[in-house]
Amino acid sequence: MSQEPQRRNAKGRQRHRGGPRKFSQSAPAQRSRRADPARLTAFRVLRAVALDDAYANLVLPAEIRRARLNKRDAAFATELTYGTLRAQGTYDTILAQAVDRPLEQLDPPVLNALRLGTHQLLAMRVDDHAAVNETVALVRDQVGAGASGLVNAVLRKVGVRTLQEWFQELTAELDEVQSLALRHAHPPWIVRAMRQSLKLHGRAEQLVPLLEADNAAPEVHLVGLHAGGQQPGDAIEAAVAAGAVRSEVIEAAAVFRGGDISRLDGVREGILRVQDIGSQWVARALAGPAIAPGERWLDLCAGPGGKAALLASLAAEAGAHLTANEPAPHRAELVRKALAPISPQAWSVRTGDGRSISDTGQVYDRIIVDAPCTGLGALRRRPEARWRRQPSDLPQLTHLQQELLEAAVGVLASGGLLAYVTCSPHPAETLVQVEDTLSRHPELTLLEAQPLMEDLALPAGRQLLAAAPAALSATAAGCVQLWPHAHGTDAMFLALFRKEAR
Numbered sequence: 001m002s003q004e005p006q007r008r009n010a011k012g013r014q015r016h017r018g019g020p021r022k023f024s025q026s027a028p029a030q031r032s033r034r035a036d037p038a039r040l041t042a043f044r045v046l047r048a049v050a051l052d053d054a055y056a057n058l059v060l061p062a063e064i065r066r067a068r069l070n071k072r073d074a075a076f077a078t079e080l081t082y083g084t085l086r087a088q089g090t091y092d093t094i095l096a097q098a099v100d101r102p103l104e105q106l107d108p109p110v111l112n113a114l115r116l117g118t119h120q121l122l123a124m125r126v127d128d129h130a131a132v133n134e135t136v137a138l139v140r141d142q143v144g145a146g147a148s149g150l151v152n153a154v155l156r157k158v159g160v161r162t163l164q165e166w167f168q169e170l171t172a173e174l175d176e177v178q179s180l181a182l183r184h185a186h187p188p189w190i191v192r193a194m195r196q197s198l199k200l201h202g203r204a205e206q207l208v209p210l211l212e213a214d215n216a217a218p219e220v221h222l223v224g225l226h227a228g229g230q231q232p233g234d235a236i237e238a239a240v241a242a243g244a245v246r247s248e249v250i251e252a253a254a255v256f257r258g259g260d261i262s263r264l265d266g267v268r269e270g271i272l273r274v275q276d277i278g279s280q281w282v283a284r285a286l287a288g289p290a291i292a293p294g295e296r297w298l299d300l301c302a303g304p305g306g307k308a309a310l311l312a313s314l315a316a317e318a319g320a321h322l323t324a325n326e327p328a329p330h331r332a333e334l335v336r337k338a339l340a341p342i343s344p345q346a347w348s349v350r351t352g353d354g355r356s357i358s359d360t361g362q363v364y365d366r367i368i369v370d371a372p373c374t375g376l377g378a379l380r381r382r383p384e385a386r387w388r389r390q391p392s393d394l395p396q397l398t399h400l401q402q403e404l405l406e407a408a409v410g411v412l413a414s415g416g417l418l419a420y421v422t423c424s425p426h427p428a429e430t431l432v433q434v435e436d437t438l439s440r441h442p443e444l445t446l447l448e449a450q451p452l453m454e455d456l457a458l459p460a461g462r463q464l465l466a467a468a469p470a471a472l473s474a475t476a477a478g479c480v481q482l483w484p485h486a487h488g489t490d491a492m493f494l495a496l497f498r499k500e501a502r
């Protein structure tokens with residue numbers, strides 16, 4: 001976000017000439033006065049995100065197909081959509097300087113178009129004229145001629161400065177957190193939470209690299225499953241043959257950089273799944289220590305089934321059985337689909353609230369609580385998420401996390417293992433929950449998660465973990481917190497408890 005394309009000469013007015021240009025001056029089209037299809041695609045996604053609470057990563061591919069965009073225009077629409085959504089708060093601060101009324105008084109489609117135009121002007125290599133004229137054409141086509149004059153005038157004001165010049169102007173009076181928030185396009189409360197968490201894990205000086213990593217596209221990771229008579233390694237071999245690169249971090253995983261993932265045979269068969277290596281790693285940590293045949297496992301919050309599929313695959317190999325629990329019926333259905341390729345003796349799905357799991361009358365030897373959380377550890381994946389989440393979401397989520405942990409402890413067998421996992425590094429969702437749980441349950445011991453995860457890793461993975469700085473507390477030292485900038489994974493958190501045998 002703090003980087004911008006080199007587009008101006010020393011006088012700061014001319015577009016750069018020569019040198020690599022990602023998008024042509026007229027990209028993707030100055031073909032007509034109707035809305036350009038790539039920009040219209042981005043506009044439609046922004047509208048769905050704002051009006052229907054849609055996820056851009058789900059809506060965008062469908063809109064690209066609907067508009068029949070070619071590869072180049074699809075890339076343009078993707079960069080425009082994700083870049084605009086990610087930096088929305090920063091662009092709104094800039095736009096507030098150029099609009100003569102509070103932004104809330106603008107029609108939402110006009111505000112979305114202004115955000116799209118601002119991203120093109122300040123962060124994409126699109127010529128100023130094309131950025132302004134195409135946005136005006138989009139507004140005329142989609143909103144009406146009335147708003148096009150305002151959009152033209154506002155974007156001309158925005159384009160008077162470069163992004164760096166706007167930052168200089170706007171951050172002069174801001175404190176450090178607000179300034180970082182503006183420059184790296186994160187809400188200040190998230191910057192504060194990240195700073196606090198990094199500090200607790202001995203990484204106080206890594207805030208900027210983390211914020212930068214949140215703004216970069218994540219790699220696509222694959223996991224191979226034990227399913228359909230195949231070993232996990234077979235699926236990975238097939239993926240490698242199709243262009244994936246074997247992971248050097250953990251086994252039965254690969255990194256895919258080759259485009260359309262659904263073309264891989266294993267993905268269609270369900271024996272190869274897209275799953276962040278951080279998620280794979282924490283799920284394997286639960287299954288890591290020696291498994292006795294006949295063990296009963298529970299995934300208390302299983303939807304949509306990523307970790308459940310890996311755990312069921314490991315259960316199938318070891319002769320254990322996984323119960324995958326999920327309260328939302330449509331998500332429970334996704335779990336069933338995810339588990340379908342795996343031997344049916346190894347799993348079952350329960351559709352129900354995790355807080356009432358004791359109703360089953362069962363106890364479990366290994367339980368994962370992959371709790372509903374703010375998702376602040378996966379901001380790379382959901383460009384709109386950081387602006388949608390509010391600090392006011394925390395009390396309800398942390399209360400639910402605590403209730404789910406209580407329910408899990410209640411059905412954990414004596415001597416059993418409990419993994420508490422979040423895809424958030426927020427201290428209130430992680431270390432505070434662990435300390436509260438330990439204080440309520442003297443029968444629980446916090447295990448050292450890092451050596452367990454090291455045992456599961458390949459040399460490069462072991463090195464990544466070993467490079468972790470000293471944490472500030474014994475609790476933090478016992479848990480593992482992964483980070484996008486340090487491990488190349490989502491910021492997954494893992495605490496591993498054992499219930500002492502009576």
Ligand SMILES: C[S@@+](CC[C@H](N)C(=O)[O-])C[C@H]1O[C@@H](n2cnc3c(N)ncnc32)[C@H](O)[C@@H]1O
Nearest residue numbers: 300301302303304305306307353354370371372
């Ligand atoms: C972080 S997601 C789990 C991701 C999943 N483990 C995976 O790897 O694909 C949290 C899940 O908890 C579910 N959930 C929400 N409330 C719950 C409750 N009261 N009991 C159990 N699960 C709940 C959500 O529907 C969501 O599917």
